[in-house]
Amino acid sequence: MPKTTDAYAGAAAHTDVDTLIDELIATVGKRIVIGLPLGIGKATTVINALYQRALVDKTISLKIITALSLSAPKPKSELEARFLKAFLKRQYDDVVPLDYDAAVRSGKLPPNIEVTEFFLQAAGYLGNAYAQQHYISSNYTHVVRDLLLQGINVIAQYVARDPDHDDDTRPPQFSLSCNPDLTLDLNVELARLKAEGTPICRIAEINDHLPFMPHDAVVEADDFELILDPPAPHSALFAAPSMAVSPAEHMIGFYASSLLRDAGTLQIGIGSLGTALVHSTILRQHQNERYAQFADLIKLHERFPSAASVGGLEPFSTGLYGSSEMLTDGFIQLMQTDILKRPVYLDLHLQQALHDLASQGVEEPYLHRKASLLLIDSLVAQGAIEKVLTAGDVDYLKSIGVLDQAVALRDGKLCFEAYECAADTTDPDSRAVLEDALFAAELKGGIVAHGGFFLGPDEFYEALRSMSTAERSGICMTSVRFINSLYDHRFGSQQLKAAQRSNARFMNSAMMVTVGGGAISDGLDDGRVVSGVGGQYNFVEMAHQLPGARSVLMLKATRESNGETRSNIVFNYAHQTIPRHLRDIFITEYGIADTRGKQDAEVYAAIIRIADSRFQPELIEQARRVGKLPRNFELEAAYRNNYPATYKHAMQQLDTSFTAETSAFPPFPFDCAFTSTELRVGKALKWLKAATASRRGMMETSVKAWLLKTEPSEIDADALALMAYQGNWNQAEGWKASLKAETEYRLFLLAMRQTDDLNESA
Template identity: 45%
Template sequence: MTEERTGAHFRQAERCAEELIRRLDGDVRIALPLGLGKPVHLINALYRRACEDPKIRLHIMTALSLEKPGGGNSLQKRLMEPFVERVFEGVPELAYAQAVSRGELPDNVTVTEFFFKAGSRLGNPDQQQRVVLTNYTHVVRDLLALGVNAVGQMLAPDDEGHQVSLSCNPDLTLDILPELRKQRESGQAVVIAGELNPELPWFGNDAALDRDTFDLVLEPHNQPMRLFPVPDLPVEPADYLIGFYAANLVRDGGTLQVGIGALGSAVVYNILFRHRDNGLFNELSRRLDAHSRFPELAAIGGSGRFEEGLYGCSEMMVEGFLHLYQAGILKRQVVADRALQQLLDDGVIPDPLDISALDRLCEAGCIETVLKARDVQWLVRFGFLDDACELKGGRLALGDEAVRPDLGDEKARALIEQYALKEQLDGGVVMHGGFFLGPERFYQGLRELDDAQRARFDMTSVGFVNHLYDHPLGDQALKTAQRRRSRFINSVMMQTLNGAAVSDGLEDGRVVSGVGGQYNFVAMAHELPEGRSILTLRATRISAGRPESNIRFSYGHCTIPRHLRDIVVTEYGVADVRGQPDVEVYKRLICIADSRFQNELMREAKKAGKIPKDWKVPRAHRNNYPQRIAEAMAPLRDHHQLFPAFPFGTDFTEVEQGLVQALQWLRDATGSRRGLLAVLWRALRQSAPGAAERPALERMGLTQPGGWRERLEQRLVIHALRVTGVTRTQ
């Protein structure tokens, strides 16, 4: 095949980039998906050409540009560099993102993002100035305002060559394509470009498009195509307790949204824990005295197994949703028909199916008693009848049988039930997601789903997922019916006593990450019947080597305003603050703060007149200390092997896992000058390394230190390993 045989198919990224530049007359304003779905080879070729030719103008508009992790200090580099070399082998890198990190973008190249990897651009003035802060559902509008004239997307090819899948990122693409077509119809130059990657898991439903949707299609030849694997973060004991309380708030038969990271993993782990080991789950409740201290747990959520199951509706499909599906929890099907959805929610449709299911559909007006062609097509579409069923010559063809399609005829009913009716409804989906991102084992797990399983997952538009407004893929009434008992669980950095939450930026104006879809889900929870927003955070953080409270009296920035306050969860419990007067909001949030900071929070609240002068923290909430967490979890962790550091697996070896824990402690403990001196003093007094430390020292290249710096690093590693209990104290 020659490069121009179809006028759109390319094997070399450079030629595809040249054609894109030619069609846009050297002024390329290209939108790329958030996270995984960037066409790496195409955008790298575009970036190289812009670097070579200053007359080309390249504006890249995107979010979450993925880069391989690096280490900060010498010890972190010793740990991470071999890990990155091993885990990221064959993963292509984004050249523009590397240039952004180095501060080396040429003058004719601009990068605008609406979401950063948390903290990655705090010290980058160029990106702090160019960031566009917007709700996820407003990104398409804002891209159009910035003058976007091209889209680039990684695509999964089908086996026949007729279709492609948006796979990991239909989130914005589905909504921006119609807008770009309008621009083209008005005479503007527009290019829609795709890059095929057979490593990308195929998803159909809304994500499947005809290949000719794309003007240019790059099929890279002899290029690395591995998908970017996101390394797992360790889940700390505090995270697990946050996840435990959040799991108690989830209603069986409801809807779940959860985010990425350690807190998201902890939530999913505890939902699995509640379902699989319900007795132990409730034993932990008793050890924490959870239900007597927080009676809202029973009123809002539940503590039993998930018999009805859950439906996932989340802008990000995290790995945890795959685990929930495999465990038989993510099984509540939703369908694109409001009347049928209501019947399913009301429990009217029998499971397994029998002929009475069709009677109930007749009573609801979904089908007629004497089936017409549209009725048969509807029943096949939503999985009631076998795919081969069709109406021919006024009779219903059932394999070798053909009957009058009359549900009032007993013989016809018996034959339909015997030959056509499926055992279980299979025409719905259990998950609507906007994008996915995770470790390699997650991608492999998605690839291993069979066609029927994969059809249960609908990767689609965030315009559909993230709010309730009417959308071409579903109107507000349908979404409301699907999203019953919604629990939207998101993490924040800080929570103020007035109910406002801080999750995307600092009070000096710098952007840590971005709003993303968090505001969308918080607001939607207030609109849905029985919907709740659950914001999670650790009660404390380590700053300059010392603990600080993440529950603050006030802060000079907020992401979620106080009038949208709902449920807040820390490792110390739950504060249900929706619809409460300020005095109750302040009290309840103080009750889930770390007890080392409760007195100061009370003092400030009383000074401002927000709580009575004589109010005290109830006795049940005065023991909010880290050691209490350890005491409550220890029996379950030690005797039942629960709450591992990496609940769903990790690319770190066992030795590396211990080093991750030790180096995290070392980073926190040396955050202040005083802490640094104390750690150095104790490290220098450590005895010689023993057999327990040898594997870790070998991994760090410190078994035979060559100079004073390496000898000091060896002592620091030994000290950190022993303090954290990774190795036995010598």
């Protein structure tokens, strides 16, 4: 008989998922509207079992509401399939796939099951009519509201069990780990509905691959009606491997890093642009001479003065604080390199005092970590404590880590071991004793990064799991409503958030930007959704509210489409994610456009300056034609050389001038999920994809492939083995089955020869 225990304080813990599904249906009935977390936090065992039950029992009405249903990449050709076979097995064999998502992608979802998402895996559903029709467009901060409007009565998500739990000392707890983003606020609403008599079921599925994240992410076991403790092994976490960072992306990351301010706040998203930003930020901190020299090579301050007025080139002394809906592996890299180290605090008086001191230009390396006389004075000025400390003041100062726990107030004097002084904070002798002996070693409760959810490569998950308790306590996974807006929240008031988020730089990506300053990030002009708005609008709008904050939208200036280079800076577009009245800073590989508070003619000129020079004349002519630029407008010479060769030459100059072991801008700055052979083959296939993108290109490249005299023995044996092309390719059996297969093989040989030749010439 399936095992059910009561080991989790009132909530039944099941080891058999079918028994749990029985109890779920008994609790809420057969009309089930289930919410699953965004990304990796979905309770896979539970939702797959529920989906399979609904396939069999057509009387069940199952509606699944979620976001970012992740699946392994699907090869688009036989060559891709050969190339990815080993990688996909290595990367995803231990990840349990989502049955409902496979049905959505294949168009085989039965009528009694409905799936709707508010954020799609990027470009994964452009041709999927079902997903496009069932998409909900919603700001991240509005999702809880929209889930309630959809009639949600069940949630199911992965949780981490407490590794230090002792049944005899306290009730068991779980951590929402990767996904407290919506659940923390949704739990409040579902508990209210349950109290009003609505049948509600909250399900926790334990996954021991999740790190136990502390603070706001910790919940009680009895916050759930049902708990699944499935037999081992638990599903591996879906990993998003780090992709190669191109030279163009490195340039964007460099420009973005120059906009960061010491003692500031950082938000970044997933992807190679975020990786590039983090890499350049580390370069700024630890190879500052090299970093500054590159700024000189590209004439950064001469061409883009905002880099000096908004940011800086110097290393970070105080360090940065992270406040991002998504905690990426980049934040861990910044923690490990001593950059993400400015803590913020939950106590409003303490945080406001630190903010005030920093705003006054106080420069002390440990200002935000340790007590000081300046901090005492600021707390007095705020009215948080009296000049002459009372017993309540002493208790308060100990609670926030200003005074040592052993300090006592006796007869109006502060006493600690052999030290004794008046409790008057203005008395010179007392101030000397305070500074010498009475201050605690460190302020209490400091958080260096707030995040709503996390997703990244395997190395990122392992880094979180292997952190010490003290290291992990510097990260607070919390509600997205707390992070993505300034409104009061139970985890912190607007005043507290404003004090924490000084000099904020909200770094996000866009697909296209109009010369008027509108940004296209989530959809196409025909209405199809590429991904979703997520929290981008929230952060852009917040940047316009917070003093000293800036919104930075990053994008590559061009893209390749059907064998043609096209501009991502366009004159206008029929869909916009961020309207032009919220325009701020835009970055391409060609520079920085600061558009805040500027007149339209200034905005058009600034954005055209960072466009690829192949498209600048047309953009200028369009702007002149409608009167947005003067008829006599001429682009300055400093911005007319926006070609890939220009920045690539600057990168080569930098590497030539420094005798470093590695390039300043490597393709994989941190981790790489691919083997060296996979990287070589991947480069060849990338070349082949570009060469055959158009019909003419396909014909010409195919002819070259058939005329190629290369023999298999001339190609790397490991590359042939990876692609399962061992042996004589003229052989009638084995991998060769048709003219198409032989053509693909010859194309592969051509691509390898071509890219090997390029490597040798480089």
